[in-house]
Amino acid sequence: MTRIVADATRCVGAGQCVLTDPATFDQDGASGVVVLLRAAVSDEGLALARAAEYLCPGRALSLVE
Ligand code: SF4
Incomplete structure (x- = not known):
């Protein structure tokens, strides 16, 4: 996760x-x-979450391995 x-x-x-x-x-x-809506994503959900992180204009999102 x-x-x-x-x-x-x-x-x-x-x-x-x-x-x-x-x-x-x-x-x-x-x-x-x-x-x-959730605090962590599984490997299956990672691509979409990474896309959201990349597209966020405020640089407000980060994914922590
Ligand atoms: S600025 Fe806020 S609402 Fe917009 S993409 Fe980033 S986190 Fe989401």
Whole structure:
């Protein structure tokens, strides 16, 4: 499993993570700030989570092995 860390202070609420990996990411309905739906991803889910990390315009996401 790979742990996912989201830095809410860097999140600009763009929603790219939700569009890319809706099983892992959501957004707060009021603020738009990222909400993690799970704290870690298995190997099967890693590609989508990595794509979300790469696409995040705020550089708010990181994956910790
Ligand atoms: S893509 Fe990045 S900036 Fe946009 S909502 Fe997700 S974590 Fe926040």
